[in-house]
Amino acid sequence: MNIRLFSLIVSAYNEGGNIDGFFEAASTIVRPLAEQGFRLEIVFADDGSSDKTADKIRGLFPAAACNSIDIKLVSFSRNFGKEAAMYAGLKNAAGDFCCFIDADLQQRPETALAMLEMLLLNPDYDCVAACLENRGTGVRQKLSSSFYKILSKSSGMQDVVDEASDFRVFSRAVADALLDMPEYYRFSKGLFAWVGFKTLPFPYTPDERHSGETTWTFPKLVRYGIGGILSFSTAPLQVAIWLGLFTSAAALIYFIVVICQRLFIGIEIPGYATIVALLLMLGGVQLLVLGILGEYLARIYIQGKDRPVFIVKSYSEQLAIQEDE
Template sequence: MKLSLVVPCYNEQDNVRAFYDAAVNAFLGCGYEYELVMVNDGSRDNTGIELKKLFYEKREETPITIVQFSRNFGKEAAILAGMKHAKGDLVTLIDADLQQRPEIVREMVQILDEHPEYDCVAAFQKERNEGRGLSFFKREFYRLINQMSEVEFVNGASDFRTCRRKMVDAILSMPEYHRFSKGIFSWVGFDTYYIPYVAEERHAGKTKWSFWKLFKYAVEGIIGYSTAPLKIATVLGSFTSLLAVIYFIVVVLQRLICGVDVPGYATIVALILLIGGIQLLILGIMGEYIARMYIQGKQRPIFIEKDVLTNEDEV
């Protein structure tokens, strides 16, 4: 098997068959074997039913593996499960909504065939079809995380990429529970070639990514690949303590030399609120790291497979 297409699916009942048809047409006459590994991430619609129908109808034509989760574990877990079941020497991560076209995957494979020095071909959006506000926050996120992290994050690069088997094995060797794929791809290293692509309109349905989900995903990346927030908390606490000492000295001198009374109720309340807020902020930052250590220490599985259908199974 030369190529495995890993396709995470969450509430994609109207897209899975269209994606299959697009993939088959894209790889028609490619001259090498490929398979589809489609992971149902606990969808709440009929995605699981549609995937089973697709499997039993098309298994004789195209190798298909269907992985059904017991509940929704998130896209990162679906990516990991798909990579574990992938058999190809090359593994592609691609969405089921057809915003990322299978035709681009053929270009990725061709680049890897022609350039053995590359271990991965990743696609990035040179121009995003989204609002200015969202584009601004995404741009600032990449700027911030590149300043904080030891690894480089390419602005606009997505999970849409094709990796050689050795890079896939390196990714699978990382057992961390809180996974941030963009960080994992950068952390494992390997030589990556970036190509631009234009995201198409969704074939059906609505995007699963709200601003709040993107914000939580960004926080996951910053905390997972940087200890800078902890250092910021240390600096902030030290600076506040220094200001408190200076202010205390000023108050004492005002009282002893100038005879000025100690500032009253409003000043004391303002200082207590300021220092208390900074303390809570520092505790919150520490709590984010401790919470991840707590979850990781439980060693719970990243996902649970309810059902797996492969071409080796009997009809």
């Protein structure tokens, strides 16, 4: 029987307290995968952790061999960010099907297995995306939902799955398409939508973190969202154009009003407050437009340097020994 490979791509940053628990959970899906003709591969991308994450992963190698699990470790020279870790893991994954999953056990390997089974039952689809089942009604959830709508409309991509996470199972064809886009500023949710493969939503509820605290603060999420819009849309530039047109029209109208006042009514006292308000408004609009242009120019500048998305400090792997059939 032709054995296929299922790759779990795990980005890890200071997740030393979660590595053993994640591996234990991943080991439970080895037998169900084998029954469906799959072998498990785990690709860890250590994103420049300052704790013992890399050592913990290397300590799993003997157990992985005993459980017929292929395991790989890519360690960065410093922290390059989650997107870079996901990209590095994908470059080193050999699976016929791949899965992006976090090491903190909020996203369970058992759920990844269910997503793979769903994909196998729907051969017309190439990707299954985990979506939050209980979205809630808080400010953060509303902002998240609004972000997906803005991204979809501003980028022209209609395949942006609402509330979809990076937790996805996808085919080799999708993986190869993602690898063909080695851009520096990566935004995986947008990349998945841009490549255009058919995606099935998979409702799920994240578990509590097994250990430690998340590094994704609200300001970081806001910056991440803004970066996503800048990477896949020129709408901010169009907003800048409309702001310029609006302020120019307002200035022209006010100029006509001032002339009419001078000719027909007369102006006894100069409008100091009005002038200051207009100067502040026009100055603010100009700074906003320059800031938007600066963001795009900065991205062009960094991309033009053609620097690598990540730098590998070390690479380790332990391939499970397969008995000849």
